[in-house]
Amino acid sequence: MTAETFEFQVEARQLLQMMVHSIYSNKDVFLRELVSNASDALDKLRIEALRDDTLGADVSDLHIEIEADKDARTLTIRDNGIGMSRDEVVGLIGTIAKSGTAEFLKKLKEARQAGDPDKAAAAEGLIGQFGVGFYSAFMVADEVTLLTRRAGESTGTRWTSTGEGTYTIETVDDAPQGTSVTLRLKPVDNDNRLFDYTSPWKIKEIVKRYSDFITWPIRLITTAGEQKDQDGEKDGGKSEPETINSRQALWARPRSEVSDEEYHELYKHISHDWTDPLETIRIHAEGTFEYQALLFFPAQPPRDLFSSGRRGVQLYVKRVLIMEECEELVPPYLRFVKGVVDAQDLSLNISREILQQDRHIQMMRRRLAKKVLSTIKEMRVKQPEKYTAFWREFGPVVKEGLLGDFENRDAILAACSFATTHDAEKTATLQEYVERMKEGQEHIFYMTGPSRTAVENSPHMEAYRDKGLEVLVLTDPVDELWVDAVPEFQGKKLRSIAKGEAELGTEEEKEQAKAEREQKQQEYGDLLEWLGKQLGDEVKEVRLSSRLTTSPACVVSDADDATPGLRNMLRAMGQEMPESKRILELNPGHGLIAGLRKAHAADASDPELAAMAEIVYGMALLAEGGRPDDPSRFTKLLAERLERTL
């Protein structure tokens, strides 16, 4: 069959170029990536063979082979795993299907142009998330040939490229099942850390460092052609295969015998991440149901954290991988956790349906969730900086747990911390908040909003600031939801400062405020009634406020109504949201409101008053970060008024 030439997809070409022009000074990782792919392919074949006994693939000696030819300067990484069909080769190798690739490349370019090495390094750390492991071969090779045949198919595919824009593909009749990747190695250049990757010593060193735990045998074969004959070695120069990995499951080895680096390499293998994990958790459960687990927190969130991405941990039964992403083992709000769970007593061909009901799976899921939550809490107490970095990225996800995991609610709350008006730099736990509560304070006050600035500057905050009352500043979308799901903490109810009446201070102060308000109410009664009618389409009530000190007006929701943020969010999720009117509160201490009252008392039919009513309402919306329904009309009314003051 003749070979067809194809062009790399634009993004794929750009990522490939980035790999070639050495983002990574450490080029040794190419072997880690290719071995990792081979190991995945073997796992996939075994899992598929377990489920489908008509597959007809030989699974009796699954292994990885690395063949190094010193004279030809080639290195071949071979597996007899699942292989790829022709379509898969085109789809997986020549294309980067992940959304956001173009955006990522743009950001990386900008960070580099701006000469910001930290940002560029952070962006580079993300490159692994695009599934570019295979491309790393081009860091050390000037030509790569992939020969593959998918299990169950009769023909194979050969893919060849020099990594410069195009690749060729041809159908091959006699390819063995599985995949082999042959690299034509670039000349050795020790100064650029391009080592001699045909050297058995070097290969063993890399495999030991990055891939020792791979459960499949990794066999090394060296070929040295004629030179070897002269050295008195075997004819043809091929050595006997030598297994070069110890194949010991890291999770089964005592902690004292495993280095952090080894744990990190396992994490990289299973998570397809290129950066070290932030945290490693070991669980060793003994007794009637034995299992071991190694769990990791990534340092950076995967890009698909909030969409349907890979999630769950790998499930092994007695060292045999039976499921790559076992969602049943971690609740959805801990979906960022990666790792391995190895159980002693589960059936090898357990199906997803059975998994959900399996008592042992449920037991492990509970224990894992508790352990993860207690680890986060411990991190918060003992390693605040690390916790801060973690919480910034993963806090919004963990807080989702408050919506459904009632059993672990206290543990989740103990892991949570929130931005607060008490300290702009430091977050606080609910426990810390409660300990700081003022005498007579009955509630945990919070405000939700789009940003810290919007919340802090919103008029709702005024009286609380005045009285020195701490308010939690909740700006993640999920905050809109969990505050309604968590009724109280240590007997203190959570209360939004943008909802209902604000009743602040001691009993005495509250009584006094009430009396003052009642008196003002009489004074302002006519204006309030008139405004209520005037703005009746927009608001359900106009009343005097006890939360404002400097702003003229604000809008609040009824205690059981959804905030505007929540309404927007639910609408975006496709939920019908019936219109619900809000309440306009006025500050009688403000000159504008006092003036309005006077003007209304002098001549209630003055047409200017109607425009003023609209302006006051529009300003209240703007002050909370919202906007008037008809912004151009609002500006027009305002401009006309201002013009007259000049």
Ligand SMILES: Nc1ncnc2c1ncn2[C@@H]1O[C@H](COP(=O)(O)OP(=O)(O)OP(=O)(O)O)[C@@H](O)[C@H]1O
């Ligand atoms: N040896 C192999 N056998 C079968 N399929 C393979 C093999 N190598 C690669 N593939 C397929 O090609 C895909 C792309 O591989 P690549 O290494 O570029 O990305 P990845 O494995 O998804 O992510 P990464 O390697 O960055 O962690 C793989 O997901 C896999 O489906």
